[in-house]
Every structure is written in structure tokens, then in C-alpha cells.
């Protein structure tokens with residue numbers, strides 16, 4: 149019986165490690181694994197989007213609706229086709245132009 153719990157915990161931990169670099173935290177993944185079984189855990193980790201890597205270029209704008217980064221300013225968002233609010237990232241600080 150003890151072996152079952154140890155195996156269950158190990159599987160949960162291994163799956164949780166796949167959450168790194170994704171938009172789900174290790175703790176979230178681990179809780180899902182432990183409470184909702186590792187089968188649900190695998191699905192949650194796989195379905196989680198990858199982290200958005202923010203580059204600190206001066207001509208980068210972020211879509212206010214879907215949080216997507218676009219390098220040319222004033223254009224439409226490639227995802228939602230909405231007019232982009234021009235947000236310039238300069239030296240890691242967010243500022244509206």
C-alpha cells in the first residue's frame with residue numbers, strides 16, 4: 149500500500165517538472181496531479197501554453213486583448229485582428245506611447 153503512494157507521488161512530481169517554461173506553476177501542476185490524478189495532470193501540463201518571453205526591444209508592442217507580442221508598431225494583432233494599443237517596452241519598463 150505504501151509503495152502505491154510513493155509511486156503516485158513520484159509520478160506526480162515527474163509530471164509537475166514538465167510545467168517548467170509553461171504558464172502553469174509547479175505547485176499548480178503538482179496539486180492537480182495529487183488531487184485529480186496524474187492523468188488529469190498530464191493533460192493540464194500539455195495543454196498549458198508556453199511562457200511568453202519578453203524581449204526588451206523598443207519597437208515591441210503587446211496586444212492588450214491576447215497578450216501577444218508584435219515587433220512592428222501600429223499594426224493589427226496577428227491573433228485577434230484588433231487594433232493594437234501601442235505599448236512600448238523600453239528597458240523592461242512598460243509605457244504607453
Ligand SMILES: [Zn+2]
Nearest residue numbers: 211214225228
Ligand atoms: Zn490580440
